[in-house]
Amino acid sequence: MLKIKDLHASIDEKDILRGINLEIKAGEVHAIMGPNGSGKSTLASVIAGREDYEVTKGAIELSGEPLEELSAEERAHLGIFLSFQYPVEIPGVSVTNFIKTAINESRKGKGLEDMPANEMLKKIKEKSELLEIDRKFLSRSLNDGFSGGEKKRNEIFQMAMLEPKLAILDETDSGLDIDAMRIVADGVNTLKNADNAIVVITHYQRLLDYIVPDFVHVLYNGRIVKSGGKELALELEAKGYDWIKSDVTV
Amino acid sequence: MSKYTEDDLREELKTKEYEYGFYTDIASDTIPVGLNEEVVRTISKKKGEPDWMTDWRLEAFKIWQGMTEPDWANVNYTKPDFQAISYYSAPNNKPKYNSLDEVDPELLATFEKLGISLDEQKKLSGVAMDVVVDSVSVATTFKKTLSEKGIIFCSISEAIQEHPELVKKYIGSVVPRTDNFYAALNSAVFSDGSFCYIPKGVRCPMELSTYFRINQAGTGQFERTLVIADQESYVSYLEGCTAPSRDENQLHAAVVELIALDDAEIKYSTVQNWFPGNAAGQGGVFNFVTKRGLCEKRAKISWTQVETGSAVTWKYPSCILKGDYSVGEFYSIAVTNNFQQADTGTKMIHLGKHTKSTIISKGISAGKSQNSYRGLVQISSRADHARNFSQCDSLLMGNECGAHTFPYIEAKNNSAKIEHEATTSKIGEDQIFYCNQRGIATEKAIALIVNGFSKEVLNKLPMEFAVEAQKLLEISLEGSVG
Numbered sequence: 001m002l003k004i005k006d007l008h009a010s011i012d013e014k015d016i017l018r019g020i021n022l023e024i025k026a027g028e029v030h031a032i033m034g035p036n037g038s039g040k041s042t043l044a045s046v047i048a049g050r051e052d053y054e055v056t057k058g059a060i061e062l063s064g065e066p067l068e069e070l071s072a073e074e075r076a077h078l079g080i081f082l083s084f085q086y087p088v089e090i091p092g093v094s095v096t097n098f099i100k101t102a103i104n105e106s107r108k109g110k111g112l113e114d115m116p117a118n119e120m121l122k123k124i125k126e127k128s129e130l131l132e133i134d135r136k137f138l139s140r141s142l143n144d145g146f147s148g149g150e151k152k153r154n155e156i157f158q159m160a161m162l163e164p165k166l167a168i169l170d171e172t173d174s175g176l177d178i179d180a181m182r183i184v185a186d187g188v189n190t191l192k193n194a195d196n197a198i199v200v201i202t203h204y205q206r207l208l209d210y211i212v213p214d215f216v217h218v219l220y221n222g223r224i225v226k227s228g229g230k231e232l233a234l235e236l237e238a239k240g241y242d243w244i245k246s247d248v249t250v
Numbered sequence: 251m252s253k254y255t256e257d258d259l260r261e262e263l264k265t266k267e268y269e270y271g272f273y274t275d276i277a278s279d280t281i282p283v284g285l286n287e288e289v290v291r292t293i294s295k296k297k298g299e300p301d302w303m304t305d306w307r308l309e310a311f312k313i314w315q316g317m318t319e320p321d322w323a324n325v326n327y328t329k330p331d332f333q334a335i336s337y338y339s340a341p342n343n344k345p346k347y348n349s350l351d352e353v354d355p356e357l358l359a360t361f362e363k364l365g366i367s368l369d370e371q372k373k374l375s376g377v378a379m380d381v382v383v384d385s386v387s388v389a390t391t392f393k394k395t396l397s398e399k400g401i402i403f404c405s406i407s408e409a410i411q412e413h414p415e416l417v418k419k420y421i422g423s424v425v426p427r428t429d430n431f432y433a434a435l436n437s438a439v440f441s442d443g444s445f446c447y448i449p450k451g452v453r454c455p456m457e458l459s460t461y462f463r464i465n466q467a468g469t470g471q472f473e474r475t476l477v478i479a480d481q482e483s484y485v486s487y488l489e490g491c492t493a494p495s496r497d498e499n500q501l502h503a504a505v506v507e508l509i510a511l512d513d514a515e516i517k518y519s520t521v522q523n524w525f526p527g528n529a530a531g532q533g534g535v536f537n538f539v540t541k542r543g544l545c546e547k548r549a550k551i552s553w554t555q556v557e558t559g560s561a562v563t564w565k566y567p568s569c570i571l572k573g574d575y576s577v578g579e580f581y582s583i584a585v586t587n588n589f590q591q592a593d594t595g596t597k598m599i600h601l602g603k604h605t606k607s608t609i610i611s612k613g614i615s616a617g618k619s620q621n622s623y624r625g626l627v628q629i630s631s632r633a634d635h636a637r638n639f640s641q642c643d644s645l646l647m648g649n650e651c652g653a654h655t656f657p658y659i660e661a662k663n664n665s666a667k668i669e670h671e672a673t674t675s676k677i678g679e680d681q682i683f684y685c686n687q688r689g690i691a692t693e694k695a696i697a698l699i700v701n702g703f704s705k706e707v708l709n710k711l712p713m714e715f716a717v718e719a720q721k722l723l724e725i726s727l728e729g730s731v732g
Contacts, residue, residue, distance in 0.1 A: 048687050049687075051683075052679070071686065071691075072686035072687055073686045073689050073690060076686070076687055076688060076689035077689050081687075084687075088678070088681045090685075090699055090702055091702055091703065092701070092702025092703055092706075093698055093699070093702035098698070101698055102685075102688035102690055103689075105688075105689045105690045105691065105694060106688075106689035109689060141702065158688065
C-alpha cells in the first residue's frame with residue numbers, strides 16, 4: 001500500500017531524512033521507534049504532505065499513486081490520516097462541525113455528495129460509543145481546553161469517522177494515562193482490518209503491548225537502521241537507544 | 251404572535267418585483283455639484299418639505315460650515331472634496347443593462363455564491379426586469395399586518411409629510427446636528443431613509459428590513475434613519491445587504507437614531523458590504539456613519555453589525571443609557587482585506603443607575619488592511635452600580651495587516667464594575683495544516699476558523715441573516731492566504 005523509496009527531506013536547508021526505504025502492505029501494523037530528533041515526526045509530516053518540508057530525493061507512493069505532486073488535502077482524500085502529536089485548537093468550531101466538514105470535503109474531493117445528516121449522526125453515535133466519548137464532548141470547541149488524553153482520543157475519533165487506508169499515529173501514547181491508552185488502543189484495534197494499514201510512531205514500547213505491531217523499525221539520524229518483529233521493541237526497551245547508536249556508525 | 255416573517259414574504263416575492271414605494275418618486279433631475287445654502291433649500295423644496303424642516307436643514311448647514319473634518323481615526327484617505335459632489339439626484343429608474351449577459355461576470359459569480367435568486371440578481375445589478383406580477387397584493391399584505399398593529403414603517407420623507415409631530419420631536423434628539431462633521435452634513439442634505447414607529451406595548455411581528463435586499467441597489471448617499479420604540483414595545487430591524495453594492499457614490503455619511511422609551515427593546519442588525527475597492531486599493535466607498543440609540547428606563551438597545559465592505563469605515567454605534575436599569579449591547583464583526591481600513595467600535599454612556607452594557611468586538615484583518623477597535627465606556631457620577639463587560643478579539647491573517655485596540659474608560663462612580671478583555675491571535679500554519687490533513691482545503695479551513703472566531707456575534711444575528719453573513723465572511727476573505 002505505502003512504498004517509500006530512498007526518501008530524503010529537509011527543512012530550512014537542514015537534512016532530516018537521509019534515505020528512508022519502507023514498504024507497508026494492507027492489513028499490517030508497523031511501529032517506528034527511535035530517539036528524539038531521529039526524524040520520526042518529520043517522516044509522518046512528509047507522508048502527510050506538509051509543505052514546510054522539502055523532499056530533495058526519493059519517492060512516496062500510495063497504492064501505486066505517486067504523492068509528490070499532491071497537496072495535503074488531496075493525500076487525505078486518498079486515505080492518509082495523521083494523528084497529531086500536538087493537535088491544534090480551533091476555538092468556536094465544535095468537534096461535530098469539524099468532523100462533518102472534514103468528511104464532506106473528503107467526499108467532495110472524490111466527487112460524492114454530502115453525507116446525509118441522519119447517516120452522519122448514526123456514525124457519530126457509533127464511533128463515539130466505541131471510544132467511550134461523552135456526547136457533550138462533541139459540542140465543545142475543537143481541542144480548546146481539552147486535556148492531553150481528550151485530545152488524543154479526539155484524534156482517534158476522527159480517524160474512526162474518516163476510515164483512512166493508512167493511519168499514522170504520531171506519539172499517540174504521550175500524555176495518556178493507562179486507562180486512556182487502553183481505550184485508544186482498543187479503538188485502533190477495532191478499526192484495524194485487512195484493507196488498511198497502521199503506522200505507530202512511539203518512543204516507548206508500552207503502547208505496543210496494546211497495539212501489537214507486525215514490524216518494528218528503528219529510525220536514527222534520518223535512516224531506518226534496524227527492522228524486525230515485535231520482539232525488537234522489547235529488546236530496545238531493555239537495552240535503550242544507546243545500543244542502537246553505538247551499533248551504527250554515522 | 252403572528253408567524254409571518256420576512257422570510258415568508260421573501261418567498262412570495264421570489265418572482266415578483268416589489269414596488270412598495272418607500273422611496274418617494276421625485277422628478278428625475280440632478281442638481282449641479284457644490285454645496286451652499288441655496289442647494290440645501292433646493293433639496294428641501296424638491297422634496298416638498300414643510301418650513302420647519304427646511305429651517306432645520308439650514309441650521310445644520312450653518313453648523314457644518316463652522317466644523318472641520320475629523321482626523322483622529324486610525325485611517326488614511328484623501329479627504330473628499332465636498333464641493334465636487336452633487337447633493338441631489340433623483341432615483342434613476344432607467345435600466346442600466348438589457349440582460350444579465352452585459353453585467354460584470356465577477357459580480358454575478360458573487361451573487362451565485364450568496365445564493366441570490368436570478369430576479370434579485372437582475373434587480374441588484376440594474377437589469378431591466380420583465381416579470382411584474384401582482385406586486386400590489388404583496389405590499390398590501392405586508393402593510394396590512396403592520397398597520398393593524400399601528401406600526402408606522404415608511405420613508406423618512408413620507409414621515410415628514412404624514413407624521414411631522416413624531417419627526418419634529420425626535421429627529422436630532424439623539425444625534426444632534428452639532429454632534430460631528432458628518433452628522434451635521436447629513437442633517438443638511440439627507441436625501442432619504444427610513445422611519446419606524448412602534449406604538450406602546452406592541453411587539454413587531456416581523457423583522458423589519460429597510461427594504462429587503464432588493465431595494466439596496468438604490469440606497470442613498472446621505473441616509474437618515476429614525477426608529478422609535480414606544481413604551482414596552484419591541485422591534486428587530488435589519489439594515490443593509492449581503493450582496494455587494496457597487497455604488498458610484500464614494501462618500502456615504504448616514505445617521506441612524508434609535509429611541510427606546512421605557513421598557514422598550516430595539517434590536518438593530520446591520521450587514522455592510524459596500525464596494526471595498528479593488529485588490530490594489532483603488533476605488534471603494536468611504537463609510538462615515540453616526541449611529542446612536544437612547545435608552546429610557548429599563549429599555550434595551552442591541553447593535554449587531556457585520557462589516558465587510560467599504561474602503562474606509564468610520565463607525566461607532568453607541569448607546570446612551572439614560573434610564574435606570576437600561577441595557578446597551580454591541581456585537582460586531584469587522585473584516586478588512588487588501589487595503590481596507592476600518593476604525594469601528596462603540597460608545598456606552600452610562601447615565602442611569604444599574605445600567606449595564608456588553609461589548610463583543612471581533613476584528614479580522616487580512617492582506618495589507620488595518621482594523622481598529624475604538625470604544626468608550628463612560629460611567630457618569632450618578633450612575634450607581636453600572637456594569638460593563640468588553641471583549642475585543644482580533645484575528646490576523648498574514649504578516650502585512652494590522653489590528654489595533656483603543657479602549658477608553660471614564661468612570662466617575664466608585665460603584666461601577668468594568669471588565670475588559672482583549673486577545674489577538676493569528677491563523678497559524680499549524681491550524682491550516684491540521685485542517686488540510688483532514689481533507690479540508692485551505693480556503694475552506696480559513697472560513698471554518700473565521701466562523702468559529704466570530705460565532706458569538708454571528709449567533710446574535712437573525713437566523714436568515716446569520717447564514718448569509720457566514721457566506722459573506724468566506725467570500726470577503728477569499729484569496730487572502732498565499
